[in-house]
Amino acid sequence: MDLNVVSKETRLNFRSDLIGHFQRSREELLPALHWVQEEYGYLPEWTLEILSWHLGVPASEVYGAVTSYPELSLAVPQTHKISVCTGLACRESGSQDLLNKSLELFDKDGSATSVYEVPCLFSCSVAPVVLIDGVLAGNTTEKLITNEVDYERD
């Protein structure tokens, strides 16, 4: 981990923020990771080692936890994100077409939107469902994807 990607001051500020929010306990690891991800949109590597010092959890184990939970991300996020659910119930309602449409629209060079296929969004009764920038859309149609996600053309 290269800690010098940010200034010493930033690191110190981050640490005092941490101290203000979380006790030195390994039970605080997941709440703290959620908190960092909310602040930065992802988990910058330099924050992990500071987290490790503060909570008293080996850095390797912090990294292990981060990479084992699907909701936590080490990658800088794209500006926009579409997650298309292709669970069994959504497949019944045409989610494959929605996925293909989304890929066709957004999966190309220079696109600010990333498209993900997710196994379930747990809203099967209003299938097919799509998560557009964190907002759930039920009974989704291709039209909704084309119209709702028109920020590409802005």
Place this chain on the structure above:
Amino acid sequence: MSEINPLENLRAIHANLETQDQRDRILVEIGQCSASIGAYKELENIKAQYSETHRIEVVGCSGACFSAPRVTGLGSLEISSMDQDFLDSQTRYVLGGIGDIAWDDIRQYISIGGFQGLAKALSVTSEEVIEIVSDSGLRGRGGAYFPVAMKWRSASSQKSDPVVLVNAEEGEPGLFKDRHLIEGIPFRVIEGALIAAFACGSEEVLIYVNAEADLAYSRLDVALQKCQNLGLVGKNVLGTDFSVDVRLFKGAGGYVCGEESTLINTLEGRRREPRLRPPFPTESGFRNQPTVVNNVETLCNVPLVLNFGPEKFKSNGTKDAPGTKLLSLSGNMPCRGLAEVPFGITLLTVLCDIGGIKDVNDLSGVAVGGPSSGILPIGSLDLEILPGVIDGKNVMLGAGGIVALSKDTDPYEATIHLSKYNAAESCGKCTPCREGAPKIVRILEDAKNSTDRSGEFKRLEMLAKTVNAASLCGLGQAAGNPLLSYLNHFSKEQGD
């Protein structure tokens, strides 16, 4: 102890709560599902039109998701007969009150009997509470159907103080029952957890909520604060010497986290992996303390058992499987949503009377119990909804997810889909699951178009059985089930 009367204290709390205005009520059902199809917009419309003349309340989703966003209480908006049939065909016990009372109104919750189960529990000893729950025969509703009283007794008999964990991970595709319960009646979840804590002699409750269930988390948070303000959570609950601390915890995703020892690892800030057993969580779990992990639906049954008695609970269901079960209905059926039925009812009745399916011949099969289970052919739909294995082989009720597959869906494809899910969600700890589950998918995909698959099926059967036999947790032990179910039910029919 004799001077303290928790029921009296509860009545006093209820009497002190502000009485609402007497105007006619309009109820707008909002849950995660209905919000995704415009329920908040509907609420704005209703407010704009009626806020002068009516009392507008936000309630949880009644379960009739197919007609969401629903608004009730307006004479002019007749409830459709389809909605009525859907609701009337059910036995609503745990769902009682959802869709009728404002989700955040503790006064209405107490009016329908809320917190009286807790007050009654606090009027007797914890041993007597366990006895009452034992008498009801209540089993866990998360899929394993372990007797609740046995779990509580085991934890309470340990040397150190137990911790109660509420499992609201619900990371199984096709399931949305716990989320509905929390969104619709969060006070009942809290009340159930408090009774569990009292029965086990615990002073600490942690509620673990699925990472994606934001609405459920925020509603639970509001409800919890209201309980704390009224002295229902915290020091000396309802004036007794029972004190309890309740905290919320947000998960970070993953099907395997619903497994209780994995859930404990997550709370402790470890990788999502199951633990070896023994020791069982009730002996040594969270922070090495005795730990009771109960599912949300299970805990929602508890206040009702205490308040209305075990006999009322047992009046539903069968002798060996008393009570009701929540079923999450989705896929190719007209009435998709959450339904509650007594144990012992047949799958066919559920699909036709509640799900509204006119002709089951329009289906190619029905997936029951999610990726840890399998798909039933339409010839086997007269099986009863019961805990555990329902077809005598590999199809399990699980937590009650039911997905109807249309004729256009090939059960073989659906089996690949379920197997893929297991392969992707394997945490990697046990080699048979980590290596075997993806191998099952590869072989199934390679054999998709071959005319004679008997050789592959033989290898697959052996592989699936090995994965099931040699894995540590519930996910691995059931990772081969979709395939085995396919071999049991479909391979002969399709001439393989």
